[in-house]
Amino acid sequence: AQSVTQLDSQVPVFEEAPVELRCNYSSSVSVYLFWYVQYPNQGLQLLLKYLSGSTLVKGINGFEAEFNKSQTSFHLRKPSVHISDTAEYFCAVDTGGFKTIFGAGTRLFVKA
Amino acid sequence: ETGVTQSPTHLIKTRGQQVTLRCSSQSGHNTVSWYQQALGQGPQFIFQYYREEENGRGNFPPRFSGLQFPNYSSELNVNALELDDSALYLCASSSGTGYEQYFGPGTRLTVT
Numbered sequence: 033a034q035s036v037t038q039l040d041s042q043v044p045v046f047e048e049a050p051v052e053l054r055c056n057y058s059s060s061v062s063v064y065l066f067w068y069v070q071y072p073n074q075g076l077q078l079l080l081k082y083l084s085g086s087t088l089v090k091g092i093n094g095f096e097a098e099f100n101k102s103q104t105s106f107h108l109r110k111p112s113v114h115i116s117d118t119a120e121y122f123c124a125v126d127t128g129g130f131k132t133i134f135g136a137g138t139r140l141f142v143k144a
Numbered sequence: 145e146t147g148v149t150q151s152p153t154h155l156i157k158t159r160g161q162q163v164t165l166r167c168s169s170q171s172g173h174n175t176v177s178w179y180q181q182a183l184g185q186g187p188q189f190i191f192q193y194y195r196e197e198e199n200g201r202g203n204f205p206p207r208f209s210g211l212q213f214p215n216y217s218s219e220l221n222v223n224a225l226e227l228d229d230s231a232l233y234l235c236a237s238s239s240g241t242g243y244e245q246y247f248g249p250g251t252r253l254t255v256t
Contacts, residue, residue, distance in 0.1 A: 036186075068247075075148075075234055075247035076187070122186050130200030132177070132245065134186035 034059040034125050038135035046143050047115055053108040053138045055123030065106040066124040066132070067097055076122065082106065093117070118142045146171055148237050148248035156254045157225050165220045165251045167235030175199070176218040177245060178210060179234040187234055193218055194240070222253075230255045 039054040057063065064083050068076040080091025087099040097108045106123060123135040149168045157163050169176050175194045179187035189202035193212035207223040216237070222229055232252050236245035 073249075075249045076236075077247070078244065081244065124186075130177070130192045130194075131189045131202065133189070134179075136186045137184075 034063065034127060034133045036123050036125050036133050036135035038121075038123055038138045040138050041136070042139045042141065044141045044143060045113055048112050050111050051109065051113050051117075051140065053121050053123075053140065055106045055108065055135060057104050057106065057123070057125045059104075059125060059127065061127050064126045064128060065097075065099060066126065067091065067095070067106070067108050068122045068124060068134075069093075070120045070122065070137075072119075079108070079121075113140070113142050115142050115144060148235060148246050150233075150235050150248040150251050152251060153249070154252045154254075156256065159225055159227060159255055161225050162221065162223045163225060163253060165222075165233050165235075165253070167218045167220070167237075167248060169216045169218065169235075169237030170246050173237035173239050173246070174216050175238045175240055175243070176212055176216065177236045177238070178218070178220045179236065180204070180229075181232040181234055181250070182228075183231070190220070225255045227255050229253060 035058045037056045045051045066081045067079040080089045082089045082099045090096045095110050120137045126132045151166045177192040178190040181187040191201040192199045196212045209221045212218045232250045234250045235248045238245045
């Protein structure tokens with residue numbers, strides 16, 4: 033069975049500082065990996081995805097993530113955050129079947 | 145291109161009642177997945193419909209049921225509502241199993 037662990041429930045950071053949101057997964061088979069963002073009272077929006085190929089994946093809004101198979105991690109990074117990045121971020125894993133497993137989420141709070 | 149839409153936006157029901165939530169998939173998508181997102185948690189997979197047939201199910205009791213129509217829109221029905229059913233219910237459509245999912249804004253269900 034697959035599982036996803038987001039290591040930080042909340043991450044406070046000052047505007048224009050870099051940020052890393054950590055995600056570890058477990059699976060006995062190959063996986064697809066995703067990061068979604070959820071703004072208050074809205075659905076989920078896909079930030080980026082790893083299906084295969086280059087382990088460094090670039091997404092929207094200046095975010096990127098690196099797939100590390102040996103450490104079973106898929107951490108999300110942004111070199112300089114903005115106030116508007118304040119939101120809930122979810123890491124998710126999919127084996128290409130019907131079920132996507134989400135982590136519990138990390139709340140990113142950007143302070144002025 | 146119209147995105148995924150859900151109705152209603154908010155709903156308040158009493159314990160023991162039944163509820164139907166609706167989802168219109170994105171144009172060209174034949175697969176719909178439903179998720180339950182309790183407050184402060186990540187989305188939990190309920191089930192998926194592919195071309196009008198249930199294609200997979202998460203760990204939810206039979207009182208959670210669904211339908212997919214020929215136009216690929218979908219309904220989620222919950223019978224005998226319990227207080228713990230209070231959550232944001234998210235619908236996601238895709239062009240097939242294992243493909244990228246596009247989420248709707250969700251329906252906020254409150255059970256009193």
